[in-house]
Amino acid sequence: MGNPIIIPSILVSATASKLRSLFFVIALLLSGGSAFSADRVYQKPSDFIRGSLGEIPANKAIVLDATQQKAVRAILGKRYKTTSIRHWSVGKKTAFILEEIGKTEYITTGYVVSGGKISTVKVLVYRETHGWEVARPAFTKQFEGAQLKGGNQLSRAAKNIAGATLSVRALTKLARLALYLDSIK
């Protein structure tokens, strides 16, 4: 009677001798390994402002009063890291460099708002170990044309990315914040 278990020939070959088994184990070890990423700097904030607005205008800051801070808290679910938020304007375009924590680290993102709609979104510095896919243009382009509707919500929601849910949420919150800030600047 023939062998009832079919064992792939590569496995039979790999375990035929001690030497081959050792080689097999070492090869498997070397083929594995994990990669820990450091900060991913996609673009310097100054380059983003220059690229989006054509120049770097003087920076101004919105000093959030108590009512505005309350609105910001409603958008982010917590206070923004600073009580004044800088912005740069040329014509109708206003750029914001905003930061929000994805899971444990800040994601630095540039937003340009024009005529109450988002015209550009770019992740500038990504510091989390997972979820960097939000920096891809295919994702950030989803925000283009979005505007605020009732309750400071976006008129169009960005699709989630599996494994990057917190980063997607962070960028969505910041998009809402950028539009809100543009409306009060």
Place this chain on the structure above:
Amino acid sequence: MSEPTPKHRRRNTRNWHRWLGLVAALPLLWLSISGLLLNHAEFFGLNEAEVSTGWVLKRYNQVPEGEPRGVQVGDRKVSQWGVLLFLDHEDLQLNGNLVGAVAVKNRLVIATDERVGIVNGSGEMELDLDELSLPPLPVEGVGVKGEQLVIRSSGGTYRFANDFLSFEECEISLSTTSLPLLGDEAKDELESAIRTRNAMPLSRVILDAHSGKIFGFPGTFLTDLAAISVIVLTILGLRLFPKRKL
């Protein structure tokens, strides 16, 4: 050299299976137990339980290496320990190496080589200035002249406007002082505050012990070895499975 007989090969396989199983038993037991715990973390309350043991927090870089340095400005203390910055005992969300801190009017200005943070009287960060709002980096010194912020950077010395959003070059000399080390008592207080605040969830610690990451490369390597042992044991087991021909 003669080919090994099927009997010889079978005995060889059994020996490998036996010894590899013995060596891998302990790591596999740990992987199984920790895996079960993680699968039922909520039931065991592992998400709520916290670990603040010194060596565990050090593995997560929550207790920095080296000696903390700092500067006292009025009743506030700004310090740096490793890469972390603190205002009194609270984390300061500012990047870079601490250069100095000064009081300007009723605000505290904290300068690192790449950022300047403006903290108001209530301890809230009012502005976080980066390369877009600062003279050419790195920032090398910080001071006050006539109630105005003065910053020395690689490009020269600059006096800031009252809103901190614009600056102009000036001819003011700023002395360079190195940040003094914190005393033992201040260091202990800071470490105690860090350990209390930065305690890690037990589920996270078990997860990283499960993957071996908490022990660094040796831990990951051992976990990889245990996983590979399972693969090899499975293969050897499959080789031993067919009934011996009589």
